[in-house]
Amino acid sequence: MSIKVFIDNTEYDAEIGQTILEVARKHLIEIPALCWQPQLLPYGACRLCIVEVKGERRPVTSCSYQIVKEIEVLTKTAEILRMRKNLLSLLLSNHPADCMTCEKSGDCLLEKYAYEYGIRKPAFLGERNKVCEKDGKPFIIRDYEKCIMCGKCVRVCEEIAGANAIDFGWRGFGVQIVSGFDGSLKDNGCFFCGNCIEVCPVGALREISAEKKGRTWEFRKINTICPYCGVGCGIQVSVKDNSIVKINALPDGSVNKGWLCVKGKFGFEYVKSPDRLKKPLLKKDKKAGKFMEISWDEALDLIVNRFSEIRKKYGANALAGLASAKCTNEENYLFQKFFRQIIRTNNIDHCARLCHAPSVAALSQTLGSGAMTNSLDEIENCSDCIVLIGSNVSETQPVTSYKIRKAVSRGAKLIVIDPQEIEMAKIAEIYIQPWFGSDVMLLNALAKIILQENLINKEFIEQRVENFEEYQNWMNNFSLLEAEKITGISVEMMKRVAKIYATSKASIIIWAMGITQHITGTDNVFALSNLALLTGQIGRPGAGLAPLRGQNNVQGACDMGALPDFFPGYQKVENPEIREKFKNFWNAACLAEKNGLTVVEIFSSIHQGQIKGLYIMGENPLVSDPDISYVQEAIKKLEFLVVQDIFLTQTAKYADLILPSACSFEKEGTFTNTERMVQKVNRCVEPPQDAKPDWEILKNLAKRFGFDWDYHSIWDITREINKLVPIYAGITPERLLYASLQWPCSDEKHSGTSTLHIGKFPAGKGKLKCVEYRYPYELPDEKYPFILTTGRVLTEYHTRTMTARVDGLDQLSGEPFCLMNENDLKKMKLKHGSKIKVISRRGEIEIKVKKSRSVPEKTVFIPFHYAEAAANILTHHNLDPVAKIPEYKICAVRIEKL
Amino acid sequence: MREKEYLFNNANKIDEILVKHGMNRSRIVAIMQDIQNEFGYLPEKNLKYISMKLQTPLSQIYSIATFYRAFSLKPRGKHLVTVCLGTACHVRGGARIVESIQKMFDVKPGEKTKDGLLSLETVNCLGACALGPVVVVDGKYHGHITISRLERIVKGILNENKK
Ligand code: SF4
Ligand code: SF4
Ligand code: SF4
Ligand code: FES
Ligand code: FES
Secondary structure, eight states: OEEEEEETTEEEEEETTOBHHHHHHHTTOOOOOSSOOTTSOOOOOSOTTEEEETTOSSOEETTTOBOOSOEEEESOOHHHHHHHHHHHHHHHHTSOOOGGGOTTTTTOHHHHHHHHTTOOSOSOOOOOOOOOEEOOTTTEEEEGGGOOOOOHHHHHIIIIIOOOOOEEESOGGGOEEEOGGGOOSGGGTOOOOOHHHHHOSSTTEEEGGGTTSOOGGGSEEEEEEOSSBTTOOEEEEEEETTEEEEEEEOOTTSTTTTOOOHHHHHTTGGGGOTTSOOSOEEESSTTTTOEEEOOHHHHHHHHHHHHHHHHHHHOGGGEEEEOOTTSOHHHHHHHHHIIIIIIOOOOEEOGGGGTTHHHHHHHHHHTSOOSOSSOHHHHHHTOSEEEEESOOHHHHSHHHHHHHHHHHHHTOEEEEEOSSOOGGGGGOSEEEOOOTTOHHHHHHHHHHHHHHTTOSOHHHHHHHEEOHHHHHHHHTTOOHHHHHHHHOOOHHHHHHHHHHHHHSSSEEEEEOHHHHSSTTHHHHHHHHHHHHHHHTOSSBTTBEEEEOOOBTTHHHHHHTTOBTTEETTTEETTOHHHHHHHHHHHTOSOOOOSOOOOHHHHHHHHHTTOOOEEEEESOOHHHHSSSHHHHHHHHHHOSEEEEEESSOOTTGGGOSEEEEBOOGGGOOEEEEOTTSEEEEEOOOSOOSTTOBOHHHHHHHHHHHTTOOOOOSSHHHHHHHHHHHOGGGTTOOHHHHTTOOEESOOOSTTOOOOSSSOSSOBTTBSEEOOOOOOOOOSSOOOSSSOEEEEEEOOTTOOTTSTTGGGSHHHHHHHOSOEEEEEHHHHHHTTOOTTOEEEEEOSSOEEEEEEEEESSSOTTEEEEETTOSTTOGGGTSOOOBOTTTOOBOOSOEEEEEEEO | OOOOOOOOSSHHHHHHHHHHTTTOGGGHHHHHHHHHHHHSSOOHHHHHHHHHHTTOOHHHHHHHHHHOTTOOSSOOOSEEEEEEOSHHHHHTTHHHHHHHHHHHHTOOTTOBOTTSOEEEEEESOOSOGGGOSOEEETTEEEOSOOHHHHHHHHHHHHHHHHO
């Protein structure tokens, strides 16, 4: 409700419950504030924001004073100004007069207010509270002599990051910020999200990377998008002399609302790594693995010759390409266009196959679209029940975990379902730990309960769901007791979960690899979609299905048709009309009619001798793909392998030709994040030597092949996408300058779509799917008694090509490790830190073991990032029959002491 | 994956205390009081242990441990002398009392004597300003204290020990 407020005798509109400061800031009325942070709860400690309110006997703190009735506020009376000046003088008396050498100068609020209030010298000279520097290595300087005790760092660490690494210590004059026993942040469970630096109003917390690099006015500042995960956080990059000095979060209008995680904040050192590829490299002789530098002309000619040769000899389908979820939309568009228009094959895929292919396959069938149905903001602000299943979100999409944390503090109920007791379980209303690979059983049981207890949404089903009766009949024979046996979860517990999910006003299910990386991946997603359809928990703000995408642009790479069965925009390759449309637009003589091969199929075809030439753009299958020795054998059989990357990856070592590309800080384009938000990427620094943006490489290559790819800038490609891809039609370069847009966006007037499926599904009606439970492919037995499950960790990314080259990240998690339950360690007489051998039917690795309470007994968890102890030497390559995703999450292993 | 790993001794005693308080996180101050009483101070490893058991961040526990005067992070001596240095006591000679105790028994504020018999501490106002200067010896308040009287009291309890 709106209400009148008079501030300094001018009338403004305010909402009931807004604070005076909020209203003032909105209308650009300056009130100084040191301990206030708009995204955090009001605190009222510094008192600098005091104002006079008519009728109140004393000045009030405007940051915490909520407006409930019409009031008159005065912000600049002589008395108020005098009091503020006093407060500032007091703060400055206890502060080193250091501005001339302080890194924060120019960005510091204390300095700013001292200037504005004309304080030249502190009025009170007395004893100063000297607190020394404390340990924040490897990323943070904690120079508490400059601390003004605003408490923002403590609050952000608790309210947002959830780490609670720091707190107030001591009391009175001696009060200071401490961690446990004043130890290092590292030993206190700090995630190094850097958000405490983001909020610190003074120079007390700073980035180690930026020390002595200059001050704020010397840096060029460019806004762009974080290169790491699917959240797509907005970042501001400070650049000096063509080097990145530091990265800050973009506050308003960005997905992340001012927060970042450790990778986005600190993980940029790789850009300037001396290991970057700088020139095209040609393999000298096949065995030695030695390369020599060649020119771009030679390199492109070689590709034309070798690819033409192979095509002539074996046909177009003897060539295949792996696109990249790290590259921009425009680049992925060109990559598939290159293969479809020039080579004439549909053998294109990328690593989405290894993460969310089942989500896309299943949701396209049941709803008609495979993307996340809601926005991340809706999770934060609208969802009342959040089911987090098979997603260790605080490690993989940290900023999403902040949003969930905020939702929980707003009162939303969090239900965590995961065989591992993940971090988020700590703040869950209910945490359940089902047995590995029993998801279909568990989800069917929830559906059964929803039917049995009449928790269904009748109206929704009547209007928007087909085959309800068939499904209901099929469910008749389902036994909850059997489900209890197989999942290890009591019926009673399942009932509680079903009830909360079905009866909350808006429920959302969030999942990731724990659901998809199974041979039953597609079935798992079917079963999730059933729950949403039965209860009508979809198609409203805050209610829906949310597969969290892993890499920064994996959504975009899928959207752009880096898939064997779809043209850009999920337009089917096998549909003749669609083919006609692309054929005409591209001026192609003909286009391949049949669906191409998927990632894992490409490698088996190489084994069978059908595929002879492979072009890999920014992927590293030799670490990321299952059953590595199988992939390695395949790659050796190729007649010609081109790898285009920013580093000499494990895969590139086997290439015949390596092309150096520019990383995302060195080019323009667009990324599409997990919530379908298309965002503009900007160039911050120049690429090293001869490295080029991937799109330029592809454009030049097409020209060599004799095709007139006349793109003058990346934005010409974007415009072509606007024309060909209906869901991107309105997302034009001009609009992207000012805003990010969520697809579908049908024309230039359309403002984008935050919530999908309001009122209608693209498939018409939603479909319920009867999914039978199947056991995982390989279960533990006497010989291999442990379950191996793979996953990711916060401080690493994919195959570590980037993160291993960030010194601080390497210090935090550089060494491969596995986690085992403490009881297993005891039984096997193993110590925390001892080396063990993990053996599966496919291979073995040696690795350090860490004691854990989060993984269940008889289980080993290994992060897949490390090439030196690659978990994927152990995994098998049996696939989900529909989505062709390998089962990374379960295989059987045995442990040997070393 | 952040797994905090600590090594523990006398976990049994601590477990007893935790069970007594029903493993209840909100009883953390009382739990810490019991630990303080049991060991005469708050051993680091024990605080780390309860942090893990109660799933309470160590930073918060440390914050509590440093906030309350009743807690000590270093082993205290067998006997404790606490001198008030609040404003009222300060102006009536609190600082001088600290100084003379320091010289007399060779002990610095916040520390204990070599033989471990006596600890000296200071506080900011004990809420008995009218009686200032105030000193607390082994829990007993002594108002309007003089240096010579305090010397007698302290020597008295130390002699008691030697017997
Ligand atoms: S970096 Fe993040 S987790 Fe670490 S102390 Fe700062 S806010 Fe807390
Ligand atoms: S370190 Fe910075 S954010 Fe934290 S209390 Fe001090 S001034 Fe505030
Ligand atoms: S959450 Fe993802 S997008 Fe955001 S900073 Fe971290 S890695 Fe980057
Ligand atoms: S900003 Fe209001 S009290 Fe600090
Ligand atoms: S000043 Fe000593 S008791 Fe108050």
